[in-house]
Amino acid sequence: MLTANDFIPTKYSQLIENGSFQWSAPSNIALVKYWGKKDNQIPANPSISFTLNNCKTITKLAFAKKDSSTSLHTDPDSFSFDLLFEGQPKEDFKPKIQKFLERIEVYLPFLKEYHFTIDTANTFPHSSGIASSASGMAALAMNLMSLEKALNPAMTEEYFYQKASFLARLGSGSACRSVKGQVVVWGNQSNIKGSSDLFGVEFPNDIHDNFKNYQDTILLVDKGEKQVSSTVGHDLMHNHPYAERRFAQAHENLDALISIFKSGNLNAFIKIVESEALTLHAMMMTSMPYFILMKPNTLEIINAIWKFRNETQIPVCFTLDAGANVHVLYPENVSEKVLQFIKDELVGYCQNGQYICDEIGNGAILL
Structure with a gap:
């Protein structure tokens, strides 16, 4: 070690x-x-x-x-x-x-x-x-x-x-x-x-082919300065009433992802990823002082993704960082349908209609 x-x-x-x-x-x-x-x-x-x-x-x-x-x-x-x-x-x-x-x-x-x-x-x-x-x-x-x-x-x-x-x-x-x-x-x-x-x-x-070349479209809901710095946010976990349970949950979810990545189970993947995103924000909402980093349009996007997934059975999901922007995650083989959905229904919730298309990459590169 x-x-x-x-x-x-x-x-x-x-x-x-x-x-x-x-x-x-x-x-x-x-x-x-x-x-x-x-x-x-x-x-x-x-x-x-x-x-x-x-x-x-x-x-x-x-x-x-x-x-x-x-x-x-x-x-x-x-x-x-x-x-x-x-x-x-x-x-x-x-x-x-x-x-x-x-x-x-x-x-x-x-x-x-x-x-x-x-x-x-x-x-x-x-x-x-x-x-x-x-x-x-x-x-x-x-x-x-x-x-x-x-x-x-x-x-x-x-x-x-x-x-x-x-x-x-x-x-x-x-x-x-x-x-x-x-x-x-x-x-x-x-x-x-x-x-x-x-x-x-x-x-x-092992990582199943379902997760190879996964796509991430980042919806820029709010381009302003962060309300609370990450350093301050992390520090608020020190006396947080739910901290210990949260730390245990992270270990459990990571453990579950080992078999999910192997089997390619997209529904199980979606449950963990979305739950983790909401848990992160729940920790901020229940710290002292407390913060709500989502914006109204963040919630509109989340609800639209849930509705679309329910109606189409297309395995698209969201995750969030410590801010209002939404990362829309989906396998490469449904890209066309998901991008059309983003253009038709989600772009209106983005600041100045801005979003960034990204995908899984390989790390740092010497130029």
Whole structure:
């Protein structure tokens, strides 16, 4: 069983003066939700997610040794980085990156030796109400691991990806599920081999063809800032009256998904996925202080999906993140009918009629 100390390097065999890497990392959508965490971004319960394909962050990391250039008279004892978002300096992102570097320095002891230029962009609109912290932190972690692998070429591929997921988690918990694809488990689950609280792992068991190339159409109900940050939301689970039962339920639902993924039982899949989405929001409605993150149009969409599924027997379902937007999930072989239903009945509930078509993807890619 790996511990955090296994990710602390002893020494590096190479010297690298400067260079750059570029990675893309996707967002992901949890089927069993992680809500509530312990110290150091350890989840209070395990989760499982589909890795997405189209909604991703593309990050280029350029680096130069501080002492190798006269223009870099930066403090040798501090982190030095410039941050560009879609080509423009983005000062309000910097504190989050600073905090991330502080958290991971023990695992990447070379960080203060370089000046970094982080140039990042999303393939989806920044204000679209899609959480970009998972894809953003995963893309940054991949780049930093590429630099560490250049310093230590003997590193194995398995270690590279485990550590990348481990580091991404320290930036944003769900980011650890954006490193690999297509179905990722994060959190210790006794009957899932290799599962860990420290990093995400690809689901190791059989997955029926029904779930291959699953589709996710994201309906943008509300593109505004989140009412409550994920960090605050997770913290509200500490004294939550229903927390312990919820954590047990997540283990039970993840256990049930093992056989569902093997058998291809779409009806059982739908029950768990929709129940998990509603449970996540129930936890927020029953915390203190309490929040309702759904909007009236979120409920209109949910009811329309239930009605459509009842009338057509087409296995389409919804899930939600900690916000108002709706992820419509369905197998590839019913895409045409579901997309027609979305255009005919659901687009009117989206802000400015906006929605994004996505599907299961394979994780981070070196560009």
